[in-house]
Amino acid sequence: KTYTDYFFDEPAFNTHDAGYVPLETSNTAPQPLRIPELLQPDRVEGNDVYYTITAQTGSVQMLPGAPTRTWGFNAPFLGQTAVFQNGQTIHLHLVNHLPELTTFHWHGLDIPGPIEDGGCHAPVYPDGSRDVAFKVQQMASTNWLHAHPCPETAAQVYHGLAALAIVQDAHEASLPLPRDYGVDDIPVILQDRRFHEDNQWDYRADYDPDGVQGPTALVNGTVNPYFNVTTQKVRLRILDGANRREWRLHLSDDLPLVQIAGDASLLPEPVAMTHVMITCAERQEFVVDFGQYQPGDEVTLYSDETPLLTFRIQDFQPDSRPLPEHLLDLAVPDADPEMPIKKVVLSGMDEAVMIDGTKFVMDRIDYRMPWHKCQIWDIENTNDEMGGMIHPFHMHGTGFKVISRNGHAPYPNETGLKDVVSLNPGEHVQIKVWFNVTGVFMYHCHILEHEDGGMMAQLEVFDPEKPAVQYDLMDHHK
Ligand code: C2O
Ligand code: CU
Ligand code: CU
Secondary structure (H helix, E strand, C coil): CEECCCCCCHHHCHHHCCCCCCCCCCCCCCEECCCCCECCCCEEECCEEEEEEEEEEEEECCCCCCCEEEEEECCCCEECEEEEECCCEEEEEEEECCCCCECCEEECCCCCCCCCCCCCCCCECCCCEEEEEEECCCCCEEEEEECCCCCCHHHHHHHCCEEEEEEECHHHHCCCCCCCECCCEEEEEEEEECCCHHHCCCCCCCCCCCCCCCCEEEECCECCEEEEECCCEEEEEEEECCCCCCEEEEEHHHCCEEEEEECCEEEEEEEEECEEEECCCCEEEEEEECCCCCCCCEEEEEECCEEEEEEEECCCCCCCCCCCCCCCCCCCCCCCCCCCCEEEEEECCHHHCEECCECCCCCCCCEEEECCCCEEEEEEECCCHHHCCCEEEEECCCCEEEEEECCECCCCCCCCEECEEEECCCCEEEEEECCCCCEEEEEEECCHHHHHCCCEEEEEEECCCCCCCCCCCCCCCC
């Protein structure tokens, strides 16, 4: 079966917002898709791997004329791709060469909060550094590193502080899937920007409390990119790294995008789709089979009618191995009967965005739950102003299982573990939540300007067998 619709409610697409900025087709000459370099360890000692990651300024030739001033992690823009193995202990030396404080948030990693997690309580000041270590204990997945200083997350990610962090495990490695980085397994980081005079970005000038958008699509920081396809099958690790934009993806000739993973795990079974929507901060991995094409052919990835990325077909060896019909046995705990359903209400637009009728306060804990207990969270989007909008709900520190949308089955491509789930206006989504680590974790809307605008809360996950922990939480004045 091949699905042919976007699943989400069409009236809630951001195209209906008065502030919507349509994408424009680029008239820049095609450029080779930039592939972020792999992050190399400083040293490896058995299971312990040491890295240095520096947040830095830089500039990139994105358009003809002046280079664009940008920020990145060990790179002028975006950052090097980290590849971690499940079971490794990762030691990080985090350095800030920016003119303002930043943080290093591992979106999707199940690691303790609030320091290792790198949300707003773990600042690294200009010319300063911080050392953290954590053990990777989770399934193969595509995650990401991004800045998370509150309330400057949106501006810093817009400048470029976002990079991929891939987790690999023995199970995924045993499956016949493409995994030659940069050749048949490629990052596809989708963002949009507005270029002003001299090819510069101006976050403040383009500010919109519902999320900054621009008319120019960037893929891995490349305007109008092409990628040379040298294998019959290519795995795309798509990240919606935009501040606000969702993307409605489809390929020329309605070539199927076969989804194999989403956010925090493989999907139990591959799901073939001709059209798929990705919302902010989600990751979707697809395998695309170019077997019907000849050298010289081109296949284009679009969002709505705007071309994003052109695949230029080269000579390749035929590869007729079918994808596995089954990818993952997903073990999900039963909800603990003593844990009541936890409700979360997302509301508002513009400056009025809130969670549970209140705005984020950095040193307030909004909820507490014990680790290793499984609880049903019922998330509701009550936002119906001007037709309302889709809010992508994200939790730090764990992957969750979507169990229903309005009492019905979740979408066919949200059957794995996720850490972002998007809600149409009026929708209730139920998820199963459990934590294998303790600490203080944020949960929020991942439209970055909504997050900075206070559509965020935080929970403490505790070990009932240990004495209470006093966390040193930042407030807005530290
Ligand atoms: Cu991408 Cu608070 O996270
Ligand atoms: Cu996160
Ligand atoms: Cu939102």
